[in-house]
Amino acid sequence: MRHTLKYIFSIYFVLSACILSAQETGPKKIAPVKPQTETAPVIPANDYEEVRKTAIKPTDTINVVPKINRYGLRVGVDVYKLTRMLYDKDYKGIEFTGDYRLSKKYYAAAEIGNENKTTDDDRLNFTTKGSYVKVGFDYNAYENWLDMENIISVGLRYGFSSFSQQLNDYKIYNSTPYFGEVPEISSGQKYNGLSASWVEVVAGVKAKVFNNVFVGFSLRLNTLVSNKKPDNFDNLYIPGFNRTYDGSFGVGFNYTISYFIPIYKKKIVPVIVPKKPLPKK
Amino acid sequence: MKKLILLIFAIAFTFSSCEKDDICDANTITTPRLVISFYDISNSSVLKDVTNLSIIEENETEAVTFNSSTLINGSTVSIPLKTDADVTKYRFILYFGSTTTPVANEDQIQFNYTRENVYVSRACGYKTEYTLDPANPFILTDGAAADQQWIKYVAVKKSTITNENETHLEIYF
Numbered sequence: 001m002r003h004t005l006k007y008i009f010s011i012y013f014v015l016s017a018c019i020l021s022a023q024e025t026g027p028k029k030i031a032p033v034k035p036q037t038e039t040a041p042v043i044p045a046n047d048y049e050e051v052r053k054t055a056i057k058p059t060d061t062i063n064v065v066p067k068i069n070r071y072g073l074r075v076g077v078d079v080y081k082l083t084r085m086l087y088d089k090d091y092k093g094i095e096f097t098g099d100y101r102l103s104k105k106y107y108a109a110a111e112i113g114n115e116n117k118t119t120d121d122d123r124l125n126f127t128t129k130g131s132y133v134k135v136g137f138d139y140n141a142y143e144n145w146l147d148m149e150n151i152i153s154v155g156l157r158y159g160f161s162s163f164s165q166q167l168n169d170y171k172i173y174n175s176t177p178y179f180g181e182v183p184e185i186s187s188g189q190k191y192n193g194l195s196a197s198w199v200e201v202v203a204g205v206k207a208k209v210f211n212n213v214f215v216g217f218s219l220r221l222n223t224l225v226s227n228k229k230p231d232n233f234d235n236l237y238i239p240g241f242n243r244t245y246d247g248s249f250g251v252g253f254n255y256t257i258s259y260f261i262p263i264y265k266k267k268i269v270p271v272i273v274p275k276k277p278l279p280k281k
Numbered sequence: 282m283k284k285l286i287l288l289i290f291a292i293a294f295t296f297s298s299c300e301k302d303d304i305c306d307a308n309t310i311t312t313p314r315l316v317i318s319f320y321d322i323s324n325s326s327v328l329k330d331v332t333n334l335s336i337i338e339e340n341e342t343e344a345v346t347f348n349s350s351t352l353i354n355g356s357t358v359s360i361p362l363k364t365d366a367d368v369t370k371y372r373f374i375l376y377f378g379s380t381t382t383p384v385a386n387e388d389q390i391q392f393n394y395t396r397e398n399v400y401v402s403r404a405c406g407y408k409t410e411y412t413l414d415p416a417n418p419f420i421l422t423d424g425a426a427a428d429q430q431w432i433k434y435v436a437v438k439k440s441t442i443t444n445e446n447e448t449h450l451e452i453y454f
Contacts, residue, residue, distance in 0.1 A: 123305075123406030172364045172398060173311040173405040178338070178345055182365050185398070185407075232400045246402075 067268040068147050071101045074206075074214065076258025078113070090118040093239075097256050099138060104268075107138040109155060109202075111254070115239035123171040124236070125184075130163020132240030134200065149208050149260070151216070157200040159222070161240045166190045167233055191230030196238045198224045198250065212260040222250035305405035312408040313445050314359035315392065322433040322453040328356035329454065335377035336360055339370045339389070344377075352377060359445055364409040368393055372424065375431045375454075386431040387424025393417050394442075411442040413449070 078095035085092055095113030102108055111134040118127045136157035142150055167187040174182070204218030222241055227248075229235055237243055242252045305311070321329040334353040335344040344351035347358050363369045370391040376383045393414040398407045413419070418437050423430050434453040442449050 121403060124403065170398075171406045172409050173305055173401060173407065174361065174364060174409075175307070175311055176314060176346075176359075176361045178341070178343075178361045179363055179365075232398075234400060234403070236403050 069101075069104060069266045069268055070149065070260075070262045070264075071266060072261050072263040074099050074101075074258045074260045076214070076216075076256040078111075078254040079257055080253070080255040081113070081115075090120065092116040095254060097254070097258060102137075105140050107140065107151075107153070107155075108135075109138045109157070110135045111157070111240075113240060117237055117239075118168070119237050119243075121236075123173065123184075125168040125170070126233075126236065127166045127168060128163055128235075128237045128239060129166075130161055130194075130239040132159060132161035132163075132238075134159040134240060136200070136202070138202065138204065149214075151204070151206040151214075153202070153204045153206070155202040155204070157202055157220070158197065158225075159200055159240050160195070160197045161238050162195045163235075163239050164190060164192045164194060165230055165233060165235065165237075189233075191233060194228050194230060194235060196224060196227045196235060196241060198222045198238075198241050198248075200252070206256075206258070208260075212262070214258045214260060215256065216258065217255040218253060220252040220254075222252060224248035224250065303404055305402070309401060309405055310408070310444050311401060311405055312361075312364060313410070313442050314361050315411075315442055315450060316357065316359045316445055316448050317450045317452055318357045318438075318448040320356075320451055320453045325453060330354060330356050331358075331375060331454075332383075333375070333377045333379065334358070335374045337372045337374065339372060345371075357448070362392060362394065362409075362411055362442070364396065367395060373432065374424070384428075386428055387426065388430050388432045389422045389424055390432070390435065391420040391422075393419065413437055413440040413442070415440060419450070 074097075076097045078097065081093040081095050093113065093115035095111055097109070097111045099107040099109040112132070114131045116127070116129045119125070134157040136155055138151070138153040138155035140151045140153050142152040144150060167189045169184045169186045171184045172182055200220040200222045202218050202220050204216055206214045206216030208214050224241070224244070225248075227235055227238075227244075235244055238250075240252075241250050244250060319329050319331050321327045331353055335351060336347075336353065336358065337344045345358075345360050347353055347360070348355075360371060368391060370389060372387055372389050374385055374387045376385045379385045394411040395414065397410045397412070399410050401408050418440060419435055421430070421432060421435055432452055432454050436451045436453070437449070438451050439447055439449045
């Protein structure tokens with residue numbers, strides 16, 4: 001598990017560097033190209049003078065290409081959880097993601113999921129089943145060129161999970177192995193009605209690959225807020241939170257494919273702010 | 282911003298490789314042993330050292346190792362109890378292996394108890410805690426050879442065995 005985690009992290013570490021640099025160089029090359037015809041409001045250069053004549057406020061007519069910001073709902077699915085089901089027989093899980101653009105930079109974001117995972121540790125084997133929901137927001141820190149819609153975001157989530165644990169078998173730790181190692185003991189004890197809540201700091205990337213389809217991934221650092229533990233056992237795995245450690249710390253990530261459903265558009269024509277009001281103050 | 286994201290990745294990467302809870306820490310209280318203290322029968326408040334005491338479970342051939350020795354010379358010893366049975370019977374052989382005076386003398390004590398498996402941690406799993414049977418905590422008998430019992434009196438000091446910091450059983454000889 002540890003090595004798998006390490007491996008995954010290093011892959012994403014490398015991937016993140018690639019995506020970041022890809023997005024950095026991309027816009028510089030694309031920049032001089034005019035936006036595509038689908039965004040009608042772009043004013044051709046030839047008509048520019050005319051437009052200025054008809055404009056009501058002469059101060060608005062600075063040579064700026066208007067930017068179309070599309071607002072809407074993006075829904076997606078965590079591909080990592082889906083693919084993990086193919087190769088890990090002890091894991092079943094699905095997570096749907098969604099975000100709704102609130103303003104230019106802010107997105108309301110949520111994840112909802114269900115997991116069924118059997119953890120086989122050296123001394124314990126247990127099955128965790130449960131559902132979770134995470135709600136919060138993302139802040140897009142990436143300044144898009146023209147009609148690009150990529151996202152490099154940081155955000156916060158509040159997560160809540162309701163689940164059950166079943167202890168399948170366990171071993172007794174005996175520091176004086178006089179009687180030899182006692183074989184593991186079957187239990188089957190089920191602990192129902194458990195819950196936990198936590199706060200996540202999310203760093204994520206979403207890139208538009210074509211039309212309204214986005215791929216993205218996010219990395220999450222979690223801190224438990226509440227944790228209702230079973231008697232004589234512990235929540236070693238919490239759906240949505242993942243593995244727990246000695247403290248309240250946790251990590252998570254997802255790899256999503258999502259579809260953007262546009263609802264309305266906002267044209268951004270930057271208004272030149274008159275500098276007069278400032279000296280008055 | 283990019284630096285921040287890289288930093289978060291770097292932190293997560295670091296955390297992923299230092300899971301402290303992988304190994305059961307030696308200081309963790311796990312399955313306790315039964316702690317026995319030896320007292321002088323003629324002066325019951327004074328600890329008395331045993332000489333070359335060997336403690337062997339009835340079905341085992343090796344003696345219990347205490348302080349890296351199977352021969353106990355001292356006034357206290359800790360012995361494990363079975364985690365998968367409610368009875369453990371030990372042979373207490375004083376002057377082990379001696380054929381001259383004082384000659385080896387074997388007594389047997391059977392411990393009766395109840396067990397409870399208590400969760401410790403991911404790395405340690407569970408531990409067993411014992412409670413000596415209140416009605417019949419032990420049965421003291423002479424060994425196979427009908428010599429005099431060297432153990433004169435046994436007393437339960439503490440019937441719940443949850444750690445090794447206290448004496449659970451007192452043996453007077």
